[in-house]
Amino acid sequence: MPELPEVETVRLQLVHKIAGRTIESVTVxxxxxxxxxxxxxxxxxxxxxxxxDRVGKLxxxxxxxxxxxYLLAHLKMTGQFFFVDTxxxxxxxxxxxxxxxxxxxxKHTRTAFHFIDGTTLYFNDMRLFGYTKLATAATVTKERAxxxxxxxxxxxxxxxxxxxxxxxxxxxxxxxxxxxxxxGLGNIYxxxxxxxxxxxxxxxxxxxxxxxxxxxxxxxxxxxxxxxxVGGTTFQHFVDTGGDNGNFSDYLKVFGKQGTxxxxxxxxxxxxxxxxxxxxxxxxxxx
DNA sequence: AATTATGTTGCGGT
DNA sequence: AACCGCAACATAAT
Numbered sequence: 001m002p003e004l005p006e007v008e009t010v011r012l013q014l015v016h017k018i019a020g021r022t023i024e025s026v027t028v029x030x031x032x033x034x035x036x037x038x039x040x041x042x043x044x045x046x047x048x049x050x051x052x053d054r055v056g057k058l059x060x061x062x063x064x065x066x067x068x069x070y071l072l073a074h075l076k077m078t079g080q081f082f083f084v085d086t087x088x089x090x091x092x093x094x095x096x097x098x099x100x101x102x103x104x105x106x107k108h109t110r111t112a113f114h115f116i117d118g119t120t121l122y123f124n125d126m127r128l129f130g131y132t133k134l135a136t137a138a139t140v141t142k143e144r145a146x147x148x149x150x151x152x153x154x155x156x157x158x159x160x161x162x163x164x165x166x167x168x169x170x171x172x173x174x175x176x177x178x179x180x181x182x183x184g185l186g187n188i189y190x191x192x193x194x195x196x197x198x199x200x201x202x203x204x205x206x207x208x209x210x211x212x213x214x215x216x217x218x219x220x221x222x223x224x225x226x227x228x229x230v231g232g233t234t235f236q237h238f239v240d241t242g243g244d245n246g247n248f249s250d251y252l253k254v255f256g257k258q259g260t261x262x263x264x265x266x267x268x269x270x271x272x273x274x275x276x277x278x279x280x281x282x283x284x285x286x287x
Numbered sequence: 288a289a290t291t292a293t294g295t296t297g298c299g300g301t
Numbered sequence: 302a303a304c305c306g307c308a309a310c311a312t313a314a315t
Contacts, residue, residue: 001294002294002295003294003295032309057295057296074295074296075294076295076309077293077294077310077311078293078294078310078311078312108311126310126311127293127295127309127310127311127312128309128310128311129295129296129309129310130295168303168304169304170303170304170305174304177295177296178303179295179296186294186295187293187294187295188294233294255294275305276305276306276307278292278293
């Protein structure tokens, strides 16, 4: 479910909950989620979390006393983290969780990280695409290398983006979804960035003008930065109890808006299929 | 009730 | 290498 802004929201809220906590034990409810690693319990016992890094949509947990053990967490479509405090109170999951739902572990709980102070971090993942798995420093380096630059980065090179995307023969949508080209955009934010840049998703990338490509680079970064500022688009992620989990869905211009009038030009928003994904755009003002 | 869609990505094929 | 379609899986909507 999550794209870069949602993962960043989860990371920010999670890190201050678990940094400094020491793992006492790990429960594996579904082996696939830990890549069938039978050593994970032994290797994590006694480890203290020092921080969480992120590249694209991938989170990387660090530990205080080792530089050769990391935990990689990817939410894919339906992954969620929940933190249960010393009072047994569930922190996370979003507004859709009712009080009676808040019993952990539950049906879709895949792993649990129990800390020595009695708190627990749960990983839930209905569709089992996500993971929480161990990695060595070498593996982390390899994983990082798979990602292109993030449009939200302060040093994101717009000129490089313009020249590179204009060499690609695929649809603009497919190019923007390619994490090895630019990291972080997913199905929602690609559609939103394309609307902002007034470019149709199915346009061949090599037909973009330099101006259009530059607009697209800016739109991609802007839309993700604005979403991070309000805590992402979904309820389906870790949120602070009582926290004001803002919702970027209020600001979406095309995603899920098929059949309604484009805010910019009044044309009815269309939904089609491009790059194998549900794709929303305005046939009036997106060229 | 069967088909289709789902905010992701990795694989195997051209 | 770039690109495409499909598979991984569970559930909700049509």
